[in-house]
Amino acid sequence: MKKRVVVYYSFEGNTKRAAEQLAEKLGADIVELRTVKEIPRKGIRKFFVGGGQALFKKCPPLWNMESDMGKYEEIILGTPIWAGKCAPAINSFLKAYPVEEKVAAVFTSSGGGDNKSCMKDFSRRFSALKYSAALCDSRNPASKDNEMYIQRLAEDIMHGE
Numbered sequence: 001m002k003k004r005v006v007v008y009y010s011f012e013g014n015t016k017r018a019a020e021q022l023a024e025k026l027g028a029d030i031v032e033l034r035t036v037k038e039i040p041r042k043g044i045r046k047f048f049v050g051g052g053q054a055l056f057k058k059c060p061p062l063w064n065m066e067s068d069m070g071k072y073e074e075i076i077l078g079t080p081i082w083a084g085k086c087a088p089a090i091n092s093f094l095k096a097y098p099v100e101e102k103v104a105a106v107f108t109s110s111g112g113g114d115n116k117s118c119m120k121d122f123s124r125r126f127s128a129l130k131y132s133a134a135l136c137d138s139r140n141p142a143s144k145d146n147e148m149y150i151q152r153l154a155e156d157i158m159h160g161e
């Protein structure tokens with residue numbers, strides 16, 4: 001079995017839940033990205049600050065992660081969708097760790113379930129990208145299908161080896 005890690009950022013817990021489920025199914029390690037400075041928790045400001053950072057592909061500093069990415073053969077990335085893009089912490093991770101060619105699968109969590117703009121960027125960036133899943137925020141009734149998508153993604157990744 002390939003040595004895998006699920007690397008994710010989550011602001012409000014949806015991506016975290018999915019990352020934990022996926023890592024368990026895959027028997028993969030799991031690494032959470034955390035920014036030193038968080039965007040505002042409440043109100044419209046979180047969308048302005050977070051959305052602006054995402055659109056302009058900012059790389060906010062991350063807390064140190066005790067992790068050697070060199071030991072992994074495949075990386076699975078998880079991110080919320082912010083202003084159509086990946087969360088800025090993902091940009092910071094990819095800047096600090098030159099692992100783009102190891103990213104084999106990605107999953108996103110968004111309010112509405114759309115991740116097309118983000119996936120366009122990812123497909124350009126990750127030459128080995130094979131699988132993806134678009135999940136929904138738990139406040140969206142369509143999130144009832146999240147578990148099925150996570151299961152499917154896990155099976156695709158495992159059968160792809």
Ligand SMILES: Cc1cc2nc3c(=O)[nH]c(=O)nc-3n(C[C@H](O)[C@H](O)[C@H](O)COP(=O)(O)O)c2cc1C
Nearest residue numbers: 010011012013014015050080083084110111112137
């Ligand atoms: C700053 C910000 C920007 C967002 N932009 C979008 C967006 O463009 N499209 C969308 O469907 N949801 C958007 N959302 C909603 C999140 O993608 C959604 O709530 C997601 O499930 C959150 O994942 P998390 O709980 O792991 O943080 C945004 C949320 C935040 C905080």
